[in-house]
Amino acid sequence: MNSISSFKIADLFSIEGKTALVTGGSSGLGLIMAKGLLENGARVIIASRSAEKCNRALSELEAFGDVVSVAADVTNAEQRLKLVETVSERFGSLSILLNNAGANWGAKLEDYPDDGFEKVVSTNLNGVFSLTRDCVDLLAAAGSSGDPARVINIGSMDGIHVPIVQRVPTFAYSASKAALHHLTKALAVDLASKNITVNAIAPGFFESRMTDHVFEHFLKDIEDDCPLHRVGQPQEMVGIVTYLASKAGAYTNGTVIPVDGGTSISKGRRDWTE
Numbered sequence: 001m002n003s004i005s006s007f008k009i010a011d012l013f014s015i016e017g018k019t020a021l022v023t024g025g026s027s028g029l030g031l032i033m034a035k036g037l038l039e040n041g042a043r044v045i046i047a048s049r050s051a052e053k054c055n056r057a058l059s060e061l062e063a064f065g066d067v068v069s070v071a072a073d074v075t076n077a078e079q080r081l082k083l084v085e086t087v088s089e090r091f092g093s094l095s096i097l098l099n100n101a102g103a104n105w106g107a108k109l110e111d112y113p114d115d116g117f118e119k120v121v122s123t124n125l126n127g128v129f130s131l132t133r134d135c136v137d138l139l140a141a142a143g144s145s146g147d148p149a150r151v152i153n154i155g156s157m158d159g160i161h162v163p164i165v166q167r168v169p170t171f172a173y174s175a176s177k178a179a180l181h182h183l184t185k186a187l188a189v190d191l192a193s194k195n196i197t198v199n200a201i202a203p204g205f206f207e208s209r210m211t212d213h214v215f216e217h218f219l220k221d222i223e224d225d226c227p228l229h230r231v232g233q234p235q236e237m238v239g240i241v242t243y244l245a246s247k248a249g250a251y252t253n254g255t256v257i258p259v260d261g262g263t264s265i266s267k268g269r270r271d272w273t274e
């Protein structure tokens, strides 16, 4: 066993000076996690499809540190290339790839359109795979065996259990997130030799544009379905990302960590009235 050096939180959980790319960083959880990274001394690039949303987010984030935004669709090969080039020019290497961009589609089975299914899977699964592959050289350049580069995928508790509270089925979403959890493990095994770890966070309900509708109509059901009887709070996402991105999380690899107050392991109610 190596001699004990320091277990001070300031050192163990430090992400000072790391470089991070946050997809879907223009709103919701991505914006929150980008702010958390910046406030703790990381340099950040946020990306999402809409230039307008990116600029709006940038003006919110600039006060907290070194951040730029790139309008890029993770499902588009050309735009991904432009994004990776920006990362390379600005940082030269990449310590943290936070694959957070995501989409959802809800419809009854008989009405569920093929193009809706494809859109969700291509954003939540294919986009993560392709961007991670495209960033491997930059990640490998940042990683070492004591301090590997980190890929952090934002999965969902809906990839663990079958979601019920939103009433309208979200087949593509839960299937894509379950596949993303498994992809996380496959990539973790493959990339370990390059000093890159890959983990997923599986959030429960947090307030965002994606959950606007369900929060407005079914907040009580969401709370009832959670053993802690509440939704998640922004700092609870920032906390888990900080753990996974810092020295404290360096040996955590290939995991899927639920941050859902225990919702995905509880039985859930199926007797709500419409």
Ligand SMILES: NC(=O)c1ccc[n+]([C@@H]2O[C@H](COP(=O)([O-])OP(=O)(O)OC[C@H]3O[C@@H](n4cnc5c(N)ncnc54)[C@H](OP(=O)(O)O)[C@@H]3O)[C@@H](O)[C@H]2O)c1
Binding pocket: 023, 024, 025, 026, 027, 028, 029, 030, 047, 048, 049, 050, 051, 053, 054, 072, 073, 074, 075, 100, 101, 102, 103, 123, 127, 154, 155, 156, 157, 202, 203, 204, 205, 206, 207, 208, 209, 210, 211
């Ligand atoms: N909120 C929750 O309760 C919850 C729970 C579990 C998991 N999650 C996951 O958390 C992640 C963030 O979701 P959110 O709740 O924060 O929703 P959100 O506010 O709708 O954020 C989604 C983000 O992804 C971007 N995006 C969508 N498609 C994209 C694409 N093809 N390429 C690049 N960016 C794209 C959006 O910006 P543009 O429109 O500009 O592209 C936006 O910035 C998602 O992966 C979601 O599945 C959320």
